[in-house]
Amino acid sequence: MxxxxxxxxxxxxxxxxxxxxxxxxxxxxxxxxxxxxxxxxxxxxxxxxxxxxxxxxxxxxxxxxxxxxxxxxxxxxxxxxxxxxxxxxxxxxxxxxxxxxxxxxxxxxxxxxxxxxxxxxxxxxxxxxxxxxxxxxxxxxxxxxxxxxxxxxxxxxxxxxxxxxxxxxxxxxxxxxxxxxxxxxxxxxxxxxxxxxxxxxxxxxxxxxxxxxxxxxxxxxxxxxxxxxxxxxxxxxxxxxxxxxxxxxxxxxxxxxxxxxxxxxxxxxxxxxxxNLFKFDASCFGTIATLECIRQIKQERPIVASEIKKVAIHADRTVDSICNIQSPKTGTEAKFSLRQNATYALAGWDTGKAETYNDALANDKDIIQLREKVDVNLMDGWPPMQAKVEIETLQGQRYCALVDAGMPSMDLLTQSERLEHKFFQLASPLLGHVACKKLAGDISEFERLENLGVKESRGSARHPGSFPEVWL
The missing domain is CATH 1.10.4100.10 (2-methylcitrate dehydratase PrpD)
Structure with missing residues (x-):
């Protein structure tokens, strides 16, 4: 059925x-x-x-x-x-x-x-x-x-x-x-x-x-x-x-x-x-296509926030219950706001950094002012992770991009390189580069690990060949 x-x-x-x-x-x-x-x-x-x-x-x-x-x-x-x-x-x-x-x-x-x-x-x-x-x-x-x-x-x-x-x-x-x-x-x-x-x-x-x-x-x-x-x-x-x-x-x-x-x-x-779809922005996946649209537009012409007259985001109606908080007050709420994420991208903030999503930035007066120029239009029958972004400048110029973020990468080598960059960016501040490099190397050969146990033994706290606890 x-x-x-x-x-x-x-x-x-x-x-x-x-x-x-x-x-x-x-x-x-x-x-x-x-x-x-x-x-x-x-x-x-x-x-x-x-x-x-x-x-x-x-x-x-x-x-x-x-x-x-x-x-x-x-x-x-x-x-x-x-x-x-x-x-x-x-x-x-x-x-x-x-x-x-x-x-x-x-x-x-x-x-x-x-x-x-x-x-x-x-x-x-x-x-x-x-x-x-x-x-x-x-x-x-x-x-x-x-x-x-x-x-x-x-x-x-x-x-x-x-x-x-x-x-x-x-x-x-x-x-x-x-x-x-x-x-x-x-x-x-x-x-x-x-x-x-x-x-x-x-x-x-x-x-x-x-x-x-x-x-x-x-x-x-x-x-x-x-x-x-x-x-x-x-x-x-x-x-x-x-x-x-x-x-x-x-x-x-x-x-x-x-x-x-x-x-x-x-x-x-x-x-x-x-x-499988990996994320390279620290926000709800429903916002990713919108962010990619803005990146494409800014690659075509580096638009500055002061030039923007209005922005229209078109997305599938299903995102309304997922990531359409209109006026987020916290960094956590900002992750689930199409308007807020578009505003961050337009204002030049890096949405690939977790620290971007903080309470202070969510309530910044310049961010709020720019956000008021962003409208979300919910569409029926669209691919669930597709978005179209239209930007109009004060000079009358119009820019548009359409992205479907629901398409997995077919290039596993490039995807691996992007994930390694993400791993080092996120983990290095806590572990240090040397420990991160060892952990990444162990994961690349994960199938060779013979025993993942961390049971107590008389001679050692771990079984030989167990997964290195470098994150502890």
Whole structure:
């Protein structure tokens, strides 16, 4: 069924074994059969995760969670929190790292989810892999499994899930983390179906949180809850094995749409991860096309703010509930404002720097004056991440650019170079250049790491070959 117009959505929902098939697909991934480019993109996701998580340690939400979650041991090992020397339980690490990874809103996106997969899935997996001493190959394979599962579930419930006000990073990505963790610890199909069921009863996140610290908390909660679901099932807890077909399950309660064939079929590019979108601006992804339009226009003619008469932004109507705060008062709100981001770009501020998004600049009188010249026009039927920007100067000159930011890069080498630049820009101030270079090198050979565990041993705090904790 390809639309939400079925006269009997319950019958449609119950017609197939969607959960069972999703589980079969998730558990089928093996490292030796993953294409080279899929492995390369997965490692790019990991590098980007470290970049935004290390930088996110400076955000207030990181400190708040550290105050609430005191270090604690687990009998079978512990997990690391980025930026901290304390030894945390796996669930604590997943919560804090997941929230921190999304704190800057600088982490990657996939439009099949319309959310941020890596912040959730890798945060859960790293904590569990550290606790159980899993290898780099095992983690990468589980990451791909969770990533693909999240994208499939995103497609299953699109577009109605988001239209109802849910934040897919908090909802859909909980399932991705759950499937990834189930894969990592070797659960069987029935157990994994239960994991998805338990994840479903925890999956939550509302777009009403956008512009507050509760939005990145969605990512942390999703990581923790997905991990917890897998661990609970491993210890004998059971849950429903038909969470997506059940008449009172996740699908019918969270979306009017149930696109089983789209979810379970082969993705257009073979793997959803090939459509991963990295961010090079520290704002909501819905603002990226607008920022790129302004960059193109300014490359054609270096316009100064004093010359501008008016600016028109044309964007798909779906951004209205995502990044259309008209008059932001804080740096966090500014990340979710098309008008504010356009104003920053026009005024010459670097939106690739996290520090641009601060309360003082959001309330700067010159910024506000320029922002009043910017209008947002919502369009029907546009690609969701496309924008057109029209600028008219006081001299009567007109400039226009059209950009679709939803198109993934086909040049992985150039993308890798841009991500390395982003990594060093974000992480070097906290780690220093030497430590950053070592960490980046280790991530580039992630599949060679034999043991990610950080268990205590008599001779060493870490297993030989474990992931270097240079971020601590």
């Amino acid at each position: 390809e639309t939400g117009s079925s006269p009997d959505p319950l019958a449609t929902c119950q017609a197939g074994k969607v959960t069972e098939t999703l589980v079969e697909q998730a558990l089928a991934y093996r490292f030796d059969t993953l294409p080279a480019d899929v492995i390369a993109i997965a490692k790019q996701c990991i590098l980007d995760w470290f970049a935004v998580t290390i930088a996110g340690c400076a955000e207030p939400v990181h400190g708040i969670l550290l105050g609430a979650e005191h270090p604690g041991f687990e009998q079978n090992g512990y997990a690391s929190v980025v930026g901290q020397a304390g030894r945390y339980t796996a669930q604590q690490a997943a919560l804090i790292n997941g929230t921190t990874a999304h704190a800057l809103d600088f982490d990657d996106v996939n439009l099949s989810i319309s959310g941020h997969p890596t912040a959730v899935i890798f945060s859960a997996l790293l904590a569990l892999a550290q606790q159980h001493g899993k290898s780099g190959k095992e983690l990468i394979t589980a990451f791909v499994a969770g990533y693909e599962t999240a994208c499939r579930i995103g497609q299953l419930l699109a577009p109605g899930h988001l239209a109802r006000g849910y934040h897919a990073t908090g909802t859909i990505c909980t399932f991705g983390a759950a499937a990834a963790c189930a894969h990592l610890i070797g659960l069987n199909p029935i157990q994994t179906a239960s994991v998805l069921g338990i994840a479903g009863t925890q999956a939550a996140g509302l777009k009403a949180m956008f512009g507050t610290m509760a939005k990145p908390l969605h990512a942390g909660l999703a990581a923790r809850n997905g991990l917890a679901a897998a661990v609970l099932v491993q210890h004998g807890l059971d849950g429903p094995v038909n969470i997506f077909e059940h008449g009172m399950g996740f699908s019918l309660t969270h979306s009017p749409d149930f696109n089983a064939s789209k979810a379970l079929g082969e993705p257009d590019q073979g793997f959803h991860i090939r459509n």
